[in-house]
Amino acid sequence: MPVTVADLVKYPFLPKARKYLARLDIDFKELAFFPKIREMAKGRVLSSISFGPRTAPQISKDFENEIVTYALALLYVSVIGEDKLTKLFTKSEGDKINYYLKSEKHEDVIFEIAKAFNWDTEKNDDGSISISFSKYLQNASRGRLIHNTKWKLVNRLLEKGMVRLPPYTVARLLQEEVHDRIEESIHHEVTNPPLELQEDISELKAEYQKRKSQFEEIRIEVKAKESEYPPCISFLIDRASNGQHLSHVERFTLVTYLLHQGVEIESIVNLFSKVSDFKEDLTRYQVQNLAGQRGGMIKPYITYNCSTLQTHNVCPLPNDPICNSIRNPLTYHLLKKNIKTKKQRRK
Numbered sequence: 001m002p003v004t005v006a007d008l009v010k011y012p013f014l015p016k017a018r019k020y021l022a023r024l025d026i027d028f029k030e031l032a033f034f035p036k037i038r039e040m041a042k043g044r045v046l047s048s049i050s051f052g053p054r055t056a057p058q059i060s061k062d063f064e065n066e067i068v069t070y071a072l073a074l075l076y077v078s079v080i081g082e083d084k085l086t087k088l089f090t091k092s093e094g095d096k097i098n099y100y101l102k103s104e105k106h107e108d109v110i111f112e113i114a115k116a117f118n119w120d121t122e123k124n125d126d127g128s129i130s131i132s133f134s135k136y137l138q139n140a141s142r143g144r145l146i147h148n149t150k151w152k153l154v155n156r157l158l159e160k161g162m163v164r165l166p167p168y169t170v171a172r173l174l175q176e177e178v179h180d181r182i183e184e185s186i187h188h189e190v191t192n193p194p195l196e197l198q199e200d201i202s203e204l205k206a207e208y209q210k211r212k213s214q215f216e217e218i219r220i221e222v223k224a225k226e227s228e229y230p231p232c233i234s235f236l237i238d239r240a241s242n243g244q245h246l247s248h249v250e251r252f253t254l255v256t257y258l259l260h261q262g263v264e265i266e267s268i269v270n271l272f273s274k275v276s277d278f279k280e281d282l283t284r285y286q287v288q289n290l291a292g293q294r295g296g297m298i299k300p301y302i303t304y305n306c307s308t309l310q311t312h313n314v315c316p317l318p319n320d321p322i323c324n325s326i327r328n329p330l331t332y333h334l335l336k337k338n339i340k341t342k343k344q345r346r347k
């Protein structure tokens with residue numbers, strides 16, 4: 001089944017989407033005379049710097065405009081040239097694409113995306129897709145998957161340097177690279193926009209400057225390594241792994257923290273498997289719920305603040321200088337990373 005225009009709306013970074021745009025023969029200068037497209041593109045950028053809950057993306061039937069607005073929004077972000085805005089836009093668009101990739105069943109689309117990411121891939125007669133061993137290792141050992149043993153190479157079929165996988169498994173690996181690829185394309189965008197679009201750019205820039213200071217709080221989305229987890233979380237992981245009972249607040253804290261670090265739902269479910277009252281289906285349901293998957297949202301709940309955790313005796317009140325400077329466990333690793341970087345610079 002060929003890749004359709006609806007697929008290009010979901011995955012607008014595909015080379016086929018660029019070809020589609022080229023066939024429409026639309027020049028960025030001409031977009032100045034399409035207020036609807038400009039509004040849609042501005043809306044795309046503004047939604048990446050909004051603070052409301054993120055709902056599941058809806059595919060608009062306005063296929064042509066959707067593909068054009070993605071390209072225009074990239075141009076806006078590229079020209080504004082603010083690193084933080086680039087990251088937020090990448091996150092917002094990347095999350096949408098990953099939402100689609102999670103349920104992508106169309107193997108030709110998955111294959112096209114892998115090719116667009118320059119992966120060494122082959123389609124097999126049985127419907128599986130083979131990818132190079134090095135690409136597999138690179139993506140299966142990234143933050144989101146490293147906690148789950150099913151991603152270890154020994155559990156995969158390796159033939160002549162290629163790992164044979166079902167398409168949905170390739171789709172999962174691709175999710176690890178989506179954000180990087182969007183960011184790359186922003187850096188490759190035209191940096192000299194036509195004058196007609198300068199007005200939109202100034203408007204977006206002003207809006208971004210207005211909201212800029214509030215983004216310190218949402219930097220919590222940067223992922224932590226396990227060695228950078230705060231004391232309360234390490235303590236809860238130890239207790240859960242040893243089968244000890246965790247209170248509701250403790251479970252909420254541990255699950256939401258790990259979800260924000262990109263740990264897979266199945267790995268979190270496994271973490272509770274030794275707890276005496278463990279019920280796999282119920283635990284999975286609760287974790288999915290906290291991940292926001294059951295409420296039409298695409299973001300997990302935010303972990304409680306340290307002050308709340310202290311009230312509920314979840315905080316071990318460690319003699320830890322980082323703990324004295326933060327308000328929420330989700331920001332612990334950011335300070336830890338900063339301290340580490342400063343120490344390395346001094347060497």
Ligand code: SF4
Pocket residue numbers: 230231232233305306309310314315316317318323324327328329332
């Ligand atoms: S101060 Fe906050 S981050 Fe540190 S251990 Fe307590 S709850 Fe966790």
